[in-house]
Amino acid sequence: MQCCGCGGEFAEVVSPTHAYMLSSPGCWAAYGEVLAREYQDPAYMRLHRLAVDTYAVQHPGIDTQQARNSVGIHLARLLLFFERGWPINRVNDVMPQITAKKKHYPWLMPPEKRGALTVKHVLAARTPAEHEAAVEQWAQSVWQAWAAHHSTVRAWHEGLL
Numbered sequence: 614m615q616c617c618g619c620g621g622e623f624a625e626v627v628s629p630t631h632a633y634m635l636s637s638p639g640c641w642a643a644y645g646e647v648l649a650r651e652y653q654d655p656a657y658m659r660l661h662r663l664a665v666d667t668y669a670v671q672h673p674g675i676d677t678q679q680a681r682n683s684v685g686i687h688l689a690r691l692l693l694f695f696e697r698g699w700p701i702n703r704v705n706d707v708m709p710q711i712t713a714k715k716k717h718y719p720w721l722m723p724p725e726k727r728g729a730l731t732v733k734h735v736l737a738a739r740t741p742a743e744h745e746a747a748v749e750q751w752a753q754s755v756w757q758a759w760a761a762h763h764s765t766v767r768a769w770h771e772g773l774l
Contacts, residue, residue: 616640618672621731633680634672644668644732656741660748662705664735666690667752670759671727676720685718686711688766691756696767711770718769721762728755 614625616637623639630641647664651657666687674680689711693699730751738744759766 614639616672616731618674619727619731621733623733631672633674633677634669634683635674636672640672640732643736647732647735650744654741657744660701660745660752662690663694663701663752664732664748667728667748667755668732671731671755673721673723673727681718681720684721684723685766685769688721688756688759688762689770691752691759692763692766692770695753695756696763721759721765724758724761726758728758730754 614623614637615621616623616639618634618636619640621640623637623643626639626642628638628642630636630638636644648661651661651664669683669687670691673684690704690708693704693707694701728751730747732751734751735744735747738747
């Protein structure tokens with residue numbers, strides 16, 4: 614079954630999905646498996662928040678206040694990681710500054726194609742090193758898919774140190 618968020622093909626399962634990050638049940642279940650792996654083994658946890666950012670941006674949902682804030686916050690984190698080259702710990706440390714802009718993010722029209730890779734790419738990793746590389750590759754492909762909005766995201770966060 615094709616996911617309405619990322620466009621990937623996933624098993625047809627009957628299970629719940631997220632309230633506003635729209636996806637197929639199979640995609641949401643695959644993401645749950647990635648999260649379980651990260652929480653169960655600290656060796657997989659270093660880029661956990663990058664995986665969360667990536668899934669959220671690849672599954673933006675529809676134009677609601679909650680979805681606008683989610684996309685704005687998670688795109689900001691991808692900007693800091695990929696364009697500014699910040700280490701993930703520093704990106705995590707500025708979350709309070711990023712989320713302070715909550716309720717002020719406008720809707721950004723999601724790209725038709727939201728990245729060449731999906732959460733399936735990460736799920737296929739078998740070691741912590743493969744997992745980390747897969748998360749970065751997935752995140753980079755999703756960040757690039759949103760290229761039309763990069764200048765807007767940069768402008769939102771010019772003042773971050």
